[in-house]
Structures are given as C-alpha cells and as structure tokens.
Amino acid sequence: MGQGLSCGSGDEHGLFSAVQCGDVETLKAVLEKNPSLIHHSTVYDRQSALHIAAANGQIEVVTMLLNQSVNPDLLNRYKQTPLMLAAMHGKISCVQKLIEAGANILKFDSLNGRTCLHYAAYYGHSECLKAILSSARTSHVAASWGYARFVNVRDGKGATPLHLAARQRRPECVHILLDNGALVCASTGGYGFPGSTPLHLAARGGSLDCIRELLAWGADRLHRDASGRIPYTVALRYHHGACAALLNPSSAEPLVWPSPLKFISQLNEEAKALLERALMEANKEREKNILKGTDYSSPSPTPSDSGMDDNISEVSDTEVCCICFDQICTIEVQDCGHQMCAHCVLALCCHNKPKPTTTSPPEPVCPFCRSNIVQLHVIKVTKDDDIDRDISSKLRKSRRSRNFSEGSSSFKGLSAVSSFGKMTGRGSGRIAAENEWIDKPLSVD
Numbered sequence: 440m441g442q443g444l445s446c447g448s449g450d451e452h453g454l455f456s457a458v459q460c461g462d463v464e465t466l467k468a469v470l471e472k473n474p475s476l477i478h479h480s481t482v483y484d485r486q487s488a489l490h491i492a493a494a495n496g497q498i499e500v501v502t503m504l505l506n507q508s509v510n511p512d513l514l515n516r517y518k519q520t521p522l523m524l525a526a527m528h529g530k531i532s533c534v535q536k537l538i539e540a541g542a543n544i545l546k547f548d549s550l551n552g553r554t555c556l557h558y559a560a561y562y563g564h565s566e567c568l569k570a571i572l573s574s575a576r577t578s579h580v581a582a583s584w585g586y587a588r589f590v591n592v593r594d595g596k597g598a599t600p601l602h603l604a605a606r607q608r609r610p611e612c613v614h615i616l617l618d619n620g621a622l623v624c625a626s627t628g629g630y631g632f633p634g635s636t637p638l639h640l641a642a643r644g645g646s647l648d649c650i651r652e653l654l655a656w657g658a659d660r661l662h663r664d665a666s667g668r669i670p671y672t673v674a675l676r677y678h679h680g681a682c683a684a685l686l687n688p689s690s691a692e693p694l695v696w697p698s699p700l701k702f703i704s705q706l707n708e709e710a711k712a713l714l715e716r717a718l719m720e721a722n723k724e725r726e727k728n729i730l731k732g733t734d735y736s737s738p739s740p741t742p743s744d745s746g747m748d749d750n751i752s753e754v755s756d757t758e759v760c761c762i763c764f765d766q767i768c769t770i771e772v773q774d775c776g777h778q779m780c781a782h783c784v785l786a787l788c789c790h791n792k793p794k795p796t797t798t799s800p801p802e803p804v805c806p807f808c809r810s811n812i813v814q815l816h817v818i819k820v821t822k823d824d825d826i827d828r829d830i831s832s833k834l835r836k837s838r839r840s841r842n843f844s845e846g847s848s849s850f851k852g853l854s855a856v857s858s859f860g861k862m863t864g865r866g867s868g869r870i871a872a873e874n875e876w877i878d879k880p881l882s883v884d
C-alpha cells in the first residue's frame with residue numbers, strides 16, 4: 440500500500456521505523472527528544488505514526504499514541520483513517536483499540552469512497568468485520584444513520600460491503616453481512632458492471648461458497664444487470680463452469696433460509712447454527728446432483744466431518760425423527776414439545792420460490808399437533824449421565840408413541856414425503872415480507 444517511508448530528518452526516520460516494527464523503547468526515546476514528531480507524517484502518502492502502527496498491527500504503539508491523545512481519525516493522502524488500514528490488513532486488536540478510542544466507523548476514503556466496513560469485507564477479515572458491525576450496533580451510527588443503512592453503506596461506485604465480499608470470494612464475510620441485514624438483492628447501479636447484484640459479482644469472482652450463501656439468502660438468479668445479463672451468463676463468460684451450473688435458472692432451486700419467520704429470527708445461537716448447517720448440507724446435496732455428470736463435481740467432505748453424524752453413532756435408533764425416519768431428532772418445538780430433525784424443521788419453514796404477491800403468509804405449525812410454533816430448541820443429549828439419558832429417551836419414546844396414535848392428517852402427509860426437499864414448495868409465499876423490506880429504498884447514497 441506504499442507506506443512511503445521517505446523521510447525528512449534522521450529523527451523522523453527513526454520514529455517511523457520504530458513505529459513500524461513496534462519498538463516502543465526507541466519510540467519513547469525519539470519522542471522524548473522531540474515531542475512534536477508525534478504529529479509528523481510521511482512525505483508522500485502522509486501516513487501518520489498511528490496509520491503505520493495500525494497497518495502493521497503494532498498494538499502497543501497504537502495504544503501508546505492514543506494514550507497521548509493522538510486523534511484516532513487522522514487522514515492520510517487518500518483520506519484513509521488508521522481504522523481503515525487496520526481493517527485492510529486484518530489487525531483485529533488495533534481495530535478494537537481504535538474503536539474503543541472513539542474512531543469514526545463512518546468515514547469515507549477518497550480513493551473509492553469506501554468505509555472501514557468495505558475494507559474489512561473486501562480483504563476478507565471476518566473478525567474485523569464483526570468488530571466494526573458490533574460497534575455500529577451500539578454507537579451513535581445506529582442512532583443517526585440506522586444500523587441496516589450502515590450494513591448496506593455504498594462506496595463511490597454503489598457497491599455495498601456485500602458486493603465487495605462476494606466479488607473477492609469471501610464467503611465468511613458474505614455470511615456475516617447477510618446475517619446482519621445486508622440486502623442480498625442490492626444493485627450497484629455503477630460498480631464495475633452497472634446494476635450488478637452481489638450474485639452477479641460472486642459469479643464473476645467464481646466462488647461456489649459465496650454463491651451458495653447468497654442463494655440460501657434468497658438471491659434471485661433471474662436478476663438482470665445493466666447489460667441485461669443474469670448471473671449465469673456472467674459465470675459462463677468468466678469460465679466458472681461449476682458456478683454457472685448452480686446459477687443456471689433451469690437447475691434445482693436451493694433451500695432459502697426462512698428469515699422472515701418470527702421464531703427463526705428469535706432462534707438461540709445453538710439452534711441457529713444447527714439449522715444453518717442442515718440448510719447448507721441440504722443445498723450441498725442438491726449441488727452434487729446438479730454437478731453430477733458435469734466436469735465440475737468435486738470431492739465432497741466425508742460425512743464424519745460434520746458433528747451431526749457423530750451423534751448418530753451415539754444415540755439409539757429410538758430417537759430417529761418420525762417424519763423422515765432418516766435423521767435423528769435434534770430440535771424440539773415449543774410449546775408443544777414435539778421433536779423432529781433439523782432437516783424436517785427446514786422443510787416445514789423453507790420455501791424456494793418467493794412469491795412477492797402473497798402478502799400475509801401463514802406461519803408454519805407443528806406437523807404433529809398443528810399448534811403454533813413459538814420457539815425451537817436444540818435437544819440436549821446428556822452423554823455422561825446414563826440414567827438421565829435413559830429417562831429422557833423413555834420420555835421421548837412415550838411422546839412419540841403418542842404422536843403415532845394421534846396420527847393427525849398433517850403427520851401422515853409429512854411422513855409420506857420421502858425426501859424433505861419435495862416439501863419445500865409449501866408456504867412458499869412467506870418470503871414476501873422480506874421482499875417488501877428489500878424493495879424499500881434505503882437512500883444510502
């Protein structure tokens with residue numbers, strides 16, 4: 440990034456070298472001799488000592504400078520703040536320190552009009568991204584700008600952080616941003632190819648993982664950019680064959696995370712992780728079918744890689760989900776207490792064809808008793824305590840036999856479906872609420 444350590448005096452040179460390599464003792468000595476040096480910057484790029492320390496992850500120097508009341512929002516030649524440079528280089532401790540010291544997360548550089556959030560997303564530093572987002576949630580930015588608006592902040596070419604993460608093949612950042620309200624269908628209206636969605640840019644970048652994330656959040660494969668191209672065409676043009684296969688509008692629709700559902704947005708971390716994993720597994724399974732017979736089928740991770748399959752060997756067959764008779768029960772529906780596997784929960788809630796015309800879709804109900812789903816909980820399996828486990832297993836058994844005897848029509852209907860993938864057309868209008876939200880102009884420009 441051209442630190443440009445060209446120096447005026449010997450002292451100044453000493454200062455910047457000490458800052459760069461984190462030599463606090465030398466730095467103290469130099470500053471004692473000439474205190475005004477603390478305000479000097481490099482000749483060409485006008486990097487301050489704080490910029491150089493932040494970019495190099497020299498947390499001790501950053502702390503020392505901030506303690507001496509150096510302004511955390513100093514600007515270099517390109518109007519970059521030390522926070523932007525720390526986010527660019529993934530220096531998480533410096534990012535945290537600068538934010539603590541009150542660094543403004545809503546500054547725009549003069550190169551591309553980007554914020555520190557753009558930098559973290561572009562360079563794929565997910566920890567830095569999380570730290571900035573968490574600061575945005577609590578800082579004045581949430582009050583003055585609005586959190587959702589900050590997450591979708593645009594650079595000089597209309598790109599949101601999600602666009603950049605998708606373009607640069609950063610699936611983890613794509614996931615975090617989507618989880619924090621990034622608009623999956625945002626259009627750049629100027630970046631590179633005018634009017635591109637994150638899916639167009641992921642198609643150009645060629646990252647299957649990014650494409651999978653975006654599709655699971657309801658990205659539209661039929662959205663056209665300013666040149667009239669759908670993401671599929673873009674992937675073909677850049678010779679990303681496997682990506683193109685998934686983006687082909689005629690290939691199977693992936694499951695979409697049912698974010699508009701109230702009990703989904705209120706999931707605890709554990710249940711959310713479990714369901715997200717089940718969703719990704721289901722979609723990867725579909726991918727395999729799509730890519731089968733093409734040149735792009737890649738070796739998939741062995742089943743033992745996922746924690747879910749480890750459980751199977753530990754639990755008896757009495758805990759098999761009685762909707763699919765395939766997976767083990769991992770989720771309990773509240774308030775009724777009926778249990779099923781994560782895949783069947785998703786089958787109840789997911790919908791892969793958004794129908795924006797449906798305005799108030801019905802909430803899914805428990806397939807066993809048709810009561811409303813208030814909450815979903817992960818079933819705890821106590822591995823160490825055999826007695827406890829026996830009891831809980833018996834309880835489960837009796838509950839299930841009750842399910843069988845009740846034999847509601849909904850249960851029969853569900854058990855007749857051999858693959859939950861076939862059920863996902865149910866309740867497909869439910870994405871409407873999210874689409875309304877997306878259509879609302881955010882006026883972030």
Ligand SMILES: [Zn+2]
Binds near residue numbers: 779781
């Ligand atoms: Zn099941």
Ligand SMILES: [Zn+2]
Binds near residue numbers: 772775776777805809
């Ligand atoms: Zn129930």
